[in-house]
Amino acid sequence: MESIVQPANESRVLIIYTGGTIGMLVGQQGYVPEPYFLTETLRSQTRFHDPLQDSLFSNAGSVQGFRDWSSGNGSGRSSPQPGAAGTPVSLHPTLLVRSSRPIGQPPSALSPGQQIPRNQPRCVQVADNVYEARLPSLVTPLSAVPGGTGSKSIRYAILEWNPLLDSSNMEIDDWIRIATEIELNYTFDAFVVLHGTDTMSYTSSALSFLLEDLGKTVILTGAQIPLSQLRNDAVDNLMGALTIAGHYIIPECCLYFNHTLYRGNRVSKLSSYDLSAFNSPNFPPLVNVGIDINVNWNDVIRQTSLRRFRAHKYMSPHVATLRLFPGITDATIKAFFMPPMRGVVLETFGAGNAPQRADMMKALKEACDRGMVVVAISQCAKGTVSDAYETGRTLLQAGVVPGCDMTPECALTKLSYLLSKTELSVKEVRDMMGIPLRGELTRAASSAVPSQPTLDNNLDSIQHVLSRFVRLSRPSSALPQITITPETVDSAAQDSAAPWTWTAAEAANTEAVLFPFLVHLAAAKDDIESLSFCLGPIAEGESAAVTSSSETPKFGNIAGGIVNCLDQGSGRSPLHVAALNGNSRSVNLLLRSGALVHLRDTLGHTALYYAARQGHEIVVDTLVQAGATLSNYDGGFADLAIKNAFRAQDTKSLCIWENCGMKIPNSRT
Structure with missing residues (x-):
């Protein structure tokens, strides 16, 4: 082989x-x-x-390549037929x-008589x-x-x-x-x-x-x-x-x-x-x-x-799921809360309701007071638990944690995972059960109603985008103000033709076309202000994980968002561009905004490879810290760079490649 x-x-x-x-x-x-x-x-x-x-032949997957292979002119040696057993x-x-x-x-x-x-x-x-x-x-x-x-x-x-x-x-x-x-x-x-x-x-x-x-x-x-x-x-x-x-x-x-x-x-x-x-x-x-x-x-x-x-390699086995049913006794509940049990997922009725018997509430409260983590979810496949009913609020008063809209499987495994973290207190486990760690539950809906996009808002936004282009392309601080109006022909002609006006959606599409160019230019010039402008709320510290389908950020149609938009020619992302130019500030901002460190461009290279090849030590350190690794394709080129650095006794380059995970000859000086 x-x-x-x-x-x-x-x-x-x-x-x-x-x-x-x-x-x-x-x-x-x-x-x-x-x-x-x-x-x-x-x-x-x-x-x-x-x-x-x-x-088996060159130009694999093409018509000519197949014809060369099938006629014996491809690889110059006999090869097994496609699909041959x-x-x-x-x-x-x-x-x-x-x-x-x-x-x-x-x-x-x-088994007996079976050969290897x-x-x-x-x-x-x-x-x-x-x-x-x-x-x-x-x-x-x-x-x-x-x-x-x-x-x-x-x-x-x-x-x-x-x-x-x-x-x-x-x-x-x-x-x-x-x-x-x-x-x-x-x-x-x-x-x-x-x-x-x-x-x-x-x-x-x-x-x-x-x-x-x-x-x-x-x-x-x-x-x-x-x-x-x-x-x-x-x-x-x-x-x-x-x-x-x-x-x-x-x-x-x-x-x-x-x-x-x-x-x-x-x-x-x-x-x-x-x-x-x-x-x-x-x-x-x-x-x-x-x-x-x-x-x-x-x-x-x-x-x-x-x-x-990293892979976490322990989960607490001391968790269980208890499904409430009419007539459940306090003895059943107490049996679930006996040591060594540490956590219980309570499948409640409807939106988080439970029988209001005093003995049952007492058993739940005693368990929670002892440090038991009890998480309430709904028996309904669709929906979430809430305190809309009095019968649900009494559970919260007893110390039960709402599990929002988690599935039974998710609530149980999340509880097992958190309880295995010895560094977490019981209070911290309870708090984290209600916080989305991997998008497993829906955040509480905000009371604020987002404003609807309008044509004026989009035009104003496009003006800001074009002004950023001028700012990045001209060193002078005295930059012209760009103004856009939807009317590009005289009013008489416009009235005679009776055209449709420019819609907000059309303006938004124009903006979406301009932004990928701007984010690449900002990453290349290490312009943090313009880069932050492109990345929007994510660059200001908001989570990059969207946990509700009602939340619709801009550029959702781009794979991984605007932060990972690819140049059509080279297939490079903004992170590739920033790493190639050694722009450590932009690299840091892009990573914190959700840039994917494992993306490869059309040549097959990662951002880490370009940073190491150019000798950008700080950028390499940042990328490695964020989990970046060289791809298998990068490895061959990295080997060649290491040989050249070894001949030139370039210890700095050798250290950089070693930080990327490459093996360096022991005899270097």
């Missing part, structure tokens, strides 16, 4: 296959998992694996994958609880998506658990294992987790909290009907999840099912037999997949803290 250098137009995705219906076969006792069946099945389908992309594993390019458990099947796991599979990887232990192996990779055909940066292929490897788990057997340790494997393989561009549907919403909720300061896409998916069946939903679910993961940076833990991408901590499984098994009743989908892929960028969370990604 051979490793390969990552091309600029290729994304790398790790599929963590935990088990579930998606990869099962029909056995004597129903559906059963079979090791390596999923990988070999995907390899045989050209939609999931195009052997023409495996360096029995291709030796040694011919498949590999990807280095790490795990907290041994990779592959140990001999002890084989021919595609068994060679696993090596490299540290305590860290194993690695080179797994054969698959690659999709080149494809383009709406809002993308051109055609791109997706190379992926499948890290298969042994044994494969039915999701009903998933436990806290398994959630932590998934989070750990994402952390160990964070050099991949994105992650897809294959999982059984029964407890998938619990896992997606738990991972949303365990994956702290996430900067890459993580998607859970599965199937109601396995891939082995002629009629199934596995193909669409896996292809949809893989496509979104490979083409977009949506830095959240998500769940994809039936052509819809949801926020992972907002979903519940509602049906055991519909192909549309999941729903997010209190929050709109992040992506709808039809003929087009429509991403609701307004609602996508963006990281605004300057912290590196």
Whole structure:
């Protein structure tokens, strides 16, 4: 097997296959998992694996390239036919994958008479609880998506658990294992987790909290009907999840099912037999997949803290869910609050109501006074808890914390996560249960009614934008005042033609066209005032995470917002531009406004690479602090730069590349 250098137009995705219906076969006792069946099945389908992309011919994916390859004029050597079965594993390019458990099947796991599979990887232990192996990779055909940066292929490897788990057997340790494997393989561009549907919403909720300061896409998916069946939903679910993961940076833990991408901590499984098994009743989908892929960028969370990604590796097991019912006794409640229990999610009636019996309220108050964290959510799938009724207010008076519109799965996993943080007091845990940490609940609606946009307001805004352009392009402080009026022809002609006036929407569209140019220019010149003007409220400290569909910031149609708008020619974001020019102030402001550190331009380079190549040490330090890493494509160019710096004895450059995570020769002086 051979490793390969990552091309600029290729994304790398790790599929963590935990088990579930998606990869099962029909056995004597129903559906059963079979090791390596999923990988070999995907390899045989050209939609999931195009052997023409495996360096078998030049100009892959084009008509001429295929004709050259099929006529034997492409690579100059014989190659397996597209989709051919029995291709030796040694011919498949590999990807280095790490795990907290041994990779592959140990001999002890084989049934009597069963031989070691021919595609068994060679696993090596490299540290305590860290194993690695080179797994054969698959690659999709080149494809383009709406809002993308051109055609791109997706190379992926499948890290298969042994044994494969039915999701009903998933436990806290398994959630932590998934989070750990994402952390160990964070050099991949994105992650897809294959999982059984029964407890998938619990896992997606738990991972949303365990994956702290996430900067890459993580998607859970599965199937109601396995891939082995002629009629199934596995193909669409896996292809949809893989496509979104490979083409977009949506830095959240998500769940994809039936052509819809949801926020992972907002979903519940509602049906055991519909192909549309999941729903997010209190929050709109992040992506709808039809003929087009429509991403609701307004609602996508963006990281605004300057912290590196890490996986939290502990959750408190001392939590439970108690569903109220008419006639529930205080003995039942007291049983739930016995040690070592530390937290309880209370599923209440309607908008947060509970029976008003004195014995029950006394039991709840005593538990809360002892330090128990009790969180109230609604038994209704849609809606939130409130204190609109007296029966709800008595719970709050007893010390119960309102859980807003969180799902039962989310409330339980969030409580488990917060209680595992030993540095948090009981009061802090209670306070944070009502605060959105990963967009898991809807903020209380503001009483202020936002003003409607008007034509005059938009024209005034455009005048400000154009004035900023003049300010950035001319050094003189005496700048002309630009004035725009909607009337560009004389009134007589206008009356005779009776044209439609310029609408507020048209003015807003003009503004949206100008802003991307302005934000790039401001980033290049390190003009903080103009950059803050472009970024608006986010630059002034407001959260970049939108948790209510009623909130509609400007430029929501731009992937990741205006802060991540791409130059049409180079594919560079404002962060690329600021890093290339060594503008540390702009880099800092952009990061705090939600700039994505893992974006790559059309050449395949990250902002960190450009900053390191230019020797901008302060910018490199800031980007690394925010979790930036060099992409696999950056690595080859960085190796060349390190060799040149080593020959020139440029210790400063060597230190910068070392800070980026590159290995430096030990003999440098």
